Amino acid sequence: MFVSIVITVKNEAKSIAELLDSLVVQEEPFEIIIVDANSKDDTQEIIRKYSEKYKQIKLFIHEGSRGEGRNFGVSKAKGDIIAFTDGGCRADKNWLKELKKKMEEGFDVVAGKTVDVGPFKDIIERVKIEYKGYDITYPSCNLAYRKDLFDKIGGFDTRFITAEDIDLNLRAVKAGAKIGYNENAVVYRRTAENLYSLIKQSFWYGYGRKQLALKHGSLWKQYSIRQTFSTHKSLLGLIRLVFGFLGYLVCKITGGKMK
Numbered sequence: 001m002f003v004s005i006v007i008t009v010k011n012e013a014k015s016i017a018e019l020l021d022s023l024v025v026q027e028e029p030f031e032i033i034i035v036d037a038n039s040k041d042d043t044q045e046i047i048r049k050y051s052e053k054y055k056q057i058k059l060f061i062h063e064g065s066r067g068e069g070r071n072f073g074v075s076k077a078k079g080d081i082i083a084f085t086d087g088g089c090r091a092d093k094n095w096l097k098e099l100k101k102k103m104e105e106g107f108d109v110v111a112g113k114t115v116d117v118g119p120f121k122d123i124i125e126r127v128k129i130e131y132k133g134y135d136i137t138y139p140s141c142n143l144a145y146r147k148d149l150f151d152k153i154g155g156f157d158t159r160f161i162t163a164e165d166i167d168l169n170l171r172a173v174k175a176g177a178k179i180g181y182n183e184n185a186v187v188y189r190r191t192a193e194n195l196y197s198l199i200k201q202s203f204w205y206g207y208g209r210k211q212l213a214l215k216h217g218s219l220w221k222q223y224s225i226r227q228t229f230s231t232h233k234s235l236l237g238l239i240r241l242v243f244g245f246l247g248y249l250v251c252k253i254t255g256g257k258m259k
Contacts, residue, residue, distance in 0.1 A: 001081050001103065002029045002081070003030040003031075003096055004030070004033055004073075004074070004077035004082050005023060005026075005030055005031065005032045005033065005084075006035070006070055006074055006083070007073070008034075008035045008069035008086065009034060009035070009036050009037070010039050011039045013041040013042040015087060015088050015190065016043055016046050017046055018090050019087060019089055019090055020047070020054075020057070022090045022093070022095075023085075024056075025093055026091065026093070026095060026097070027096050030096060031057075031078060032056055032057045032058065033060070033073045034047055034058065034059050034073075035060050035069040036062075037062065037063045037069055038063045043087075044059065047059045058076070060073070064158065065158050065159075067159075067160055067164040068156070070140070074147065077147065079147065080146065080147055080148075081099075081100070081103060082147050084142075086141040086189070088190040089141050089189050090187070090188045092186040092187070094186075095187060098112065098185035098186075102181075103146070105180060106178070107180030108149050108172065108179070109146075109177055110143070110144045110179070111142060111143050111180070111181050111185075112143075112144075112186060113142070113186045113187075114138075114139055114142045114189050115188050116190075117188050118191035119192075131170055131174075135181075136166055136179070137166050137169070138169060138179070139165055141189050142185065142187035142189075143169075149172060155168075159211070160208055160211055161207055161208055161211065161256075162205055162207065162211075163209055163211060163212050166208075167212060167216075170216065198236070198240060202239070202240040202241075202244045203244065203246060203247035203250075205244050206243070206244030206245055207250060207256070209244070209247075209248055210247070210248045210249075210251035210256060211256045211257070214256050
């Protein structure tokens, strides 16, 4: 399997080298397509230095939402399999090998295990949504798609601020795709660096969840309310929940970008 790793970045000078170091050692064959949304720091310079040494690294400059950047990256991809990850992440040395292993079992989409690291790692808990027996909330920082399926369902919806990966997974399942999970395909993801970043992240997280409802109708019956509250018992957890709900309300009042 030839895999195209697609990454969107912006101002990731502090972490991009760690990500690239973890990717160039993956099981071949693969290519690394990086779509930079016009970074103002040294991100592009660092990537170019790596691309001089590793010919499988390709840099493109393209501004837009995360979904738009990923769609652009996929349009440049040569692989039959598209593996997504993000700036601020680091992949285990066997990440691609384990994703491909699960793909070979006949799955159309494969998610790996995402391990949060950083000051808020203990409060970042994914609130799951199940649809037709599949968890559709696997994040796109550790997700692989067959390219023909990705193209068939139209890629990411670029209107989403966040939750574009949940929307993609939901549409994939509606199209008949099977989602597999391999806990051995590990990506380490950095959490917000400070309280302000956590609040901002939480707000847009809630905003994206309402965008899902605007597009697909109410999804509340698919949520585990018990899990939602049980994973937000700490003070920081409650702060995250409150600002997430605020984002949800703002999107509801304004109509988001889905109309």
